[in-house]
Amino acid sequence: MPWKMENFEAIHLEDFLTDYSFQSFVAGEDRESVERWTHWIAANPQAKKEFDTAVKVMKLLLKTRKQVSNLHTEQELKELLAKIQDNEISLEDESSPAAWWWRAAGIILLLISVSLVFYFAFKSKQTDLVAYNEVIVPLGEKAQIVLADGSHIWINSSSKIKYPVVFDKKERKVYLEGEAFFDITRNEKHPFIVYTPDLKVKVLGTSFNVKNYPNDKNAVTTVVRGLVSVESQKNEIAPILVNPNENYVLNTSSAKKDKISAEPEKQTDQLPKKVLPIINKKVNVEAITSWKDQMLIFFDEPLEEVALKMERWYNVKVHILDGELKKERYRGKFVNNETIYQVLEAIKFTTPISYKTKNNEFFIDKPK
């Protein structure tokens, strides 16, 4: 809106530029604005200099354009639609013949694979009828499986892995509790996803280690080769890309403590606290994944963690009685199926400890 003449001295560039009708006037958009401003400047010749500058700057600003290199609209739209369809398949479509076929295939395969444990996923979130194989590895044992697509999975002690007899049309999904090493056959059309109690790990074709034991402080994903996207299951944290020789560490202990101590009623009106993951660069991948090659490696780890590894490796209980000793860091490599006594003796060699044993339980303490 043009201002009255007596105010013109206070009118500056910015006043013109922020006026909508001035913009329409410069753009020549509507007759009313054009007439109004033509009249205004005729009546206020003193403001001509500022007015002319404003017209010119406005013309510049109206000359904006948007261009972006590497904008692949169609390709990305395709990607988006694929993601959406994918999501909808897993939400189940009762009437779709494809869904029926997959269900039927699932049932047939279910009948064939008698040696394995099956689960109908009624209990889980998906209502689709999917047959799963489940492999449970007890303490002190390890297992290896090869999936239909050629992917190789090593499963560590005290772990459980569940995977569909037939992979989903879009995604290859497996469920893990504990620790496993994955060497995944590349298939860009069917991403491979590992769900653990705390993480969602998505890859196209790589090798990586996932560790998410219920009594560990952290859920950890370590990447050996390729690129892996890791997402926390509980919080609304966007997926993070993890590169080779990096690992993604999510502290899960705080959340678990809360669950036990907080009363259920109170919990509902409390917003879940955001636990942010940590990315470690240049981690010792060899040490982390050594278990799959029957090597027990401790890489500068506190005795507390060494004890946990030994528990799983040898199916024993290890107690550290001295608080200081728990923090003592230790390195070691055992490749010849050493016994737990050989390992304890090796620790004793560098760190003064004493140990006692009773019914598969080991008690480590400072020397008396």
Next chain:
Amino acid sequence: MNEQLQWQLFLDGEENALAYFFRKYHLDLFHYGIKLCNHPEIVKDSIQEMFFKLWRNRMNLSPIKMPKPYLLKVLRRHIQVNLDIQMKYSTLESNEYFQIEFSIEDFMIESEDEKENYRIVLEVLNQLSPRQREAIYLRYFNDLDFDTISQIMDLNIQSVRNAIHRGLQVMREMMVLEKFLLMIGMLKIIEHF
């Protein structure tokens, strides 16, 4: 078909409507995103994530008259969240955060002479505060009104008005102060019109 109707189709689960908005605003969204953080991968992922979540939650969304500003606003929030996360791992410098930089390619300037002169104006523009620059970007690059900009930036209308007004005022003052350099440059540009 108008945008309001398209949006209703989107809410009703029409994939064509989703494709319509994606195609129509992909450039605007990408450009705004790039201006905010200058990390194409983050922007690309944020756009995908945004449309995916909007589609998944479409039952809970309400009808709107102008989808574009709404999309800009939602994208801004997604980028902010993703940047917050990335910054935790120091892959981003804090000075890259939500700072719109104008570049010569943002304007339809063809001749080299003009470009040279125009750089001076850009320098002045880029010295404004991040908030002023973002408001100016939305006002002139996207032709949005103060009310809409205030919704996108989560500010009240008066703050947006002030940011733009004050930004342009600073520009004018800088131009006066550096008249030997800037005014000459500015006048040269002006002569081209």
